[in-house]
Amino acid sequence: MRAVSNGIFKLEKALVIILIPVMLLAMVFDIFFRYFLSSPLIWGQELALYTFVWSSFIGASMSIKTREAVAVTLFVNKVSDRLRNVLITAGLLICAVFSIYILYLSISWITNPTILLQRSVTTQTPMIYMYLCIPVSLFFMTIHFINWFLESLRFTRAGKVME
Template identity: 75%
Template sequence: MAMRGISDIIFKVEKLAVIIIIPVMLLAMVFDIIFRYFVQSPLIWAQELTLYTFVWCSFIGASMSIKTKEAVAVNLLVDKINPKLRNVLIVAGLIVSALFSIFIFYLSINWITNPNILLQKSITTQTPMIFMYICIPISLLFMSIHFLSWFLESLRFTRAGKVIE
């Protein structure tokens, strides 16, 4: 239950982040279009901000899709087999997915703590690139927690003899 509570809190934080980031991205795009085509003076920072907010939304959205169980999946085989084997395959898939996201999280931490990465700055605004890169380990940590929560929930379903959805 504790893992589910943590996952729920993270999901609320993700929703809040997306609610803030998407309008910022939209406003940056609109200002860039207005200044580029109507004022004939493009905003240097607008394209960069749009790109960074898009990357953040993509990674956060990927994590949110795990929590809501709407991530892209191929269910052709799983939908055709009996419920007991289905539960085993789903639990196995969740274990592999959780381990994979934890491993990639570990690699991303090693990557962003590299001094060369920490010193990188964006081309136009000279903003430290760590502000964009940090979304990778954050979203992978959130994904890992969502996967572990889903895994524990699936174990409870399996023990109760229910079919995992």
């Protein structure tokens, strides 16, 4: 599972490395054409929005992998090492199950015929391309949570303290 999670993380990094410069260029072109050439681009704002949303969702998944997601550890830091490991492992299991459930809901949502037929206002691009970022990022998050959960089990069995 660690190899799969690491492979997904490499893919996420590559996607973000591509998406953020594309977003920046779309915004620069849109501003240049709108204010200097008085001929606004139809697709500039839309492309910037799509790449921003995709990079945000992928970035959220990356924060799970790198363990930099927001967490409240006030209580967990005040208990014994053994109880701390149990609480962290239980929390990771809950997070994994929750992300699987939300992944299921997101797939059900985007496969709805009304969603599949939606198009963007300006470029008439199918909105499914925008909405796909939700199940894709949730799938990546689920893999990262499962990997982290399995690592926490290994730590607990070895008697090490989870960080």
